[in-house]
Amino acid sequence: MKARRQAVLLELVDREPLHSQELLRRRLQQHGFKATQATISRDIKELGLVKRAGDGAYQRQGVEAANPESARNALEHAAAEFVRHIDRVQQLLVVRTGAGQAQALANAIDRARLPEAVGTIAGDDTILVITKDGRRAASLARRLEHYAGL
Numbered sequence: 001m002k003a004r005r006q007a008v009l010l011e012l013v014d015r016e017p018l019h020s021q022e023l024l025r026r027r028l029q030q031h032g033f034k035a036t037q038a039t040i041s042r043d044i045k046e047l048g049l050v051k052r053a054g055d056g057a058y059q060r061q062g063v064e065a066a067n068p069e070s071a072r073n074a075l076e077h078a079a080a081e082f083v084r085h086i087d088r089v090q091q092l093l094v095v096r097t098g099a100g101q102a103q104a105l106a107n108a109i110d111r112a113r114l115p116e117a118v119g120t121i122a123g124d125d126t127i128l129v130i131t132k133d134g135r136r137a138a139s140l141a142r143r144l145e146h147y148a149g150l
Contacts, residue, residue, distance in 0.1 A: 005028065012028070019055070019058075082148075083105065088137050090134050096125060102122040102126055
């Protein structure tokens, strides 16, 4: 029973972004498994699941975002949570976040492999996003501002 529950748990985290143990418990219940929070916590530890930096969803350790759509979802979530302000200087974006949040957001931007972005450099609360040209910088700034609700 434990092996089957853990196999279903892995399938679930591979398929959709699950951000909490409660959500994992509900999804397992939908698949016919009754598990307590303590059981799920042990399963997470035994399976080596970790939370993604970008959106906090559980994933297998060392696994990149499974597909472009989940990477974009992770970016949307991270931008909504972390972006405080964006300034554009020609083809460069300077993105301000809260303290300690720049690395997670830069990672989400890089993993999303956006056509506008060439790469990122992150500090503690500031990210430099390099884009291909000014037009793409403006487009990316609008997209991130939309995600962040600015």
